[in-house]
Amino acid sequence: MNRNIKILVIEDEGAIRNLISTALQTNGYKYEVASNGSSALSLLSTHQYDMVFVDLGLPDIDGVEIIRKYRTFSTTPIIVISARSNDDDKINALDEGADDYLTKPFNVEELLARVRSTLRRTQYLDNKQTEEEHIFTNGLLKIDYISQSVFVADEEIHLMPIEYNLLCLLAKNVGKVLTHQYILDKVWVNAIESDLSSLRVYLTSLRKKIEKKSHEKYIQTHIGVGYKMVRVTSTEEE
Known part of the structure; x- marks a missing residue:
């Protein structure tokens, strides 16, 4: 059911990256991973994804900057995964174009629920646009x-x-x-x-x-x- 959905995971922490990757793989999603901002931007500019997870605290480029650049050429849903729990950080990320915000540590089931709800919303908007x-x-x-x-x-x-x-x-x-x-x-x-x-x-x-x-x-x-x-x-x- 999910085999055609492709997700990019941008996360520098190996443990978190593996946790998300395992959850996606177990539930039938295709995925690719990037451990820093530079490789993430390269993938985003050359590949098409159905969803992107991005950590704000990357070692080379702030995640908000990645969101800002990606939004200049794509409307693909973005879910932030970050240890930053400050409301200002959340608001800033959402204002720059993120669709959702998940604070670390998070429950895998919650992460998967966010994926499903975001994909449903995207599909609904696409279908509505096609009909109208x-x-x-x-x-x-x-x-x-x-x-x-x-x-x-x-x-x-x-x-x-x-x-x-x-x-x-x-x-x-x-x-x-x-x-x-x-x-x-x-x-x-x-x-x-x-x-x-x-x-x-x-x-x-x-x-x-x-x-x-x-x-x-x-x-x-x-x-x-x-x-x-x-x-x-x-x-x-x-």
Whole structure:
């Protein structure tokens, strides 16, 4: 049941890291571990996770800084695990984008309950968004998800299947930077490293098709990281 859920555990204390890892493995969750902030940021920028546990007291980078940086390109749920019990520390972590806060020492059953409740909430929000949003509009760009049609300035444009899937992925995450690896994982099947060059080719082609008629820049390149669709305010062609 949980085999497709992947969790990153960012924790420098070996005993706590092993405790969490064992609990996740026993309950069928996939997981990866990072013992410091640098390795954690590397994993976060190149892999997609369904949830992240982060300790605030890491040896090299404060956990709050990791949360702050991760939130610039991902909305993946974050649960803080920390010995810091001060309310100010909790509030600061939550304000920076954490979804929940678990104070050490903690009960394994409580940790697993937090995982389940967070995943349920995320799934509910994803399902609700899918049900309610059949049409996406951004400036002169419109996507009809039901008919799988794309229009620019009320004129339909024809996209290849991969181009359409790329556009939908960016549109459903408008304003967020999606890493190369995240896009490859979502759009390609069994993505390999060489597919990165294909991604660049398809993005270039997609850009030309949607920006030729609108003269608006919808897709931003974040060199070395990935791509982002920006919100365009114009509603009619000049």
